[in-house]
Amino acid sequence: MFADQLIPGRGDPIYQAAVGISIKSGTITYVGKQADIDDELAAAPRTHVACLMPGLWDCHIHYCGVGKVDYPEIILQHPATAGAAIARGFYDTLMSGVTSVKELSGYGLEAYAAVKAGYIMGPTVYGAGAALGMTGGGCNAVTLPLDTVWSRQGTDNAGQRLWSGQSIFALADGVEECRKAVRQQIRRGATVIKVLATGSVMSVNEDPSFRSYSDEELRVIVDEAAMQGRSVAAHAHGKQGIIAAVKAGVRTIEHGSYIDEEVAQLMVKHGVTLVATAYITHAGLKKLDRMPPETAAKLKHIAGIAHKAYCTAVNVGVKIALGTDICSSDPRDLLSPGHSCEEVYLATKAGLTPLQAIEAATINAAETLGAFTPKKGLVKLGWDADLIAFDADPLENMKLFVNRDNIRYVWKGGKLVKSPRKIFWPPGST
Known part of the structure; x- marks a missing residue:
């Protein structure tokens, strides 16, 4: 996925970031700049978000x-x-x-x-x-x-x-x-x-x-x-x-x-x-x-x-x-x-x-x-792909955290479980 801003959990934000995830393993396979991704990752299905961070x-x-x-x-x-x-x-x-x-x-x-x-x-x-x-x-x-x-x-x-x-x-x-x-x-x-x-x-x-x-x-x-x-x-x-x-x-x-x-x-x-x-x-x-x-x-x-x-x-x-x-x-x-x-x-x-x-x-x-302590809580290579995304920058407006509807996407173990366009309840629904 591409993110205008990535907040890794610990450390400074990364801008114009790319994060690769494996649905099979549920882990993060790439963290870096969008300009640096390889051809295989460039060809993968992609979601573009404004701000990505750990779950x-x-x-x-x-x-x-x-x-x-x-x-x-x-x-x-x-x-x-x-x-x-x-x-x-x-x-x-x-x-x-x-x-x-x-x-x-x-x-x-x-x-x-x-x-x-x-x-x-x-x-x-x-x-x-x-x-x-x-x-x-x-x-x-x-x-x-x-x-x-x-x-x-x-x-x-x-x-x-x-x-x-x-x-x-x-x-x-x-x-x-x-x-x-x-x-x-x-x-x-x-x-x-x-x-x-x-x-x-x-x-x-x-x-x-x-x-x-x-x-x-x-x-x-x-x-x-x-x-x-x-x-x-x-x-x-x-x-x-x-x-x-x-x-x-x-x-x-x-x-x-x-x-x-x-x-x-x-x-x-x-x-x-x-x-x-x-x-x-x-x-x-x-x-x-x-x-x-x-x-x-x-x-x-x-x-x-x-x-x-x-x-x-x-x-x-x-x-x-x-x-x-x-x-x-x-x-x-x-x-x-x-x-x-x-x-x-x-x-x-x-x-x-x-x-x-x-x-x-x-x-x-x-x-x-x-x-x-599990490998959860950082956007880091090899860690679990538990992620959330906003349509705006929470660092500029922390009140975005007050309403859960502002959290537009949620990935759990690499699987998308919340999205503006889909309802994922009960499990297995499409």
């Missing part, structure tokens, strides 16, 4: 299969209902230009099997399985009996290990339970481990500024994950929880609402990436009237400090990757898949340049997987 990542998303994001509803939802809803979410994710996701608790790992089988369309999913949380912490549905919560995660309250994969939450207390919980998620297929190192906004009876888990529990989670090459993503709002997670060796801090200069400098020292999830507060503030009063109050408070924390991290030089914390499966909801691309624009409001924001949404996001 986006959302490295903090949830496919829960429920419309109302409520912990008891998530736990009690029937798997068939959840799966049907997630299929729509996968499609909307892809149509927003997001070709890869890191799911930090949800049923994406299980539902992705249908994408690989060719039944439905969707992004490549790298997932955590269930998020690890302490009893009384952010993984609790406190209005349900504890036995119900335990049983739905594949564990009873006596510690017996049943089938994993029934819940997006895993309660684990003490060093040995934390160790087993990591192993359970790896058995489920997790390529990353998520731990709640502080309280959360959505859960009842919690303050996001308070830390969860002891230093010993956090260390065993990180160490156990590292033995199997997995990095750890730490949900952490409060300062002390962030510091504890960074010192324990996590790879990313998710949210980071109370980051100050001291914390940001510590993150730089330890090479920890921030995933600020700006979209969740941006969109959540538009629907406060549909939230429980205690949740709405916490969200308003977090929104007031989180943007300042994000700007501080950018100014100090913390590495940034982009994720939204999208969690609803109702396509009419602002918190549903299909809105991930807006996170790129919001990153520029925190001080990233347009090129830095795109890098954060592509290769930086991929690199949060550590040893599992």
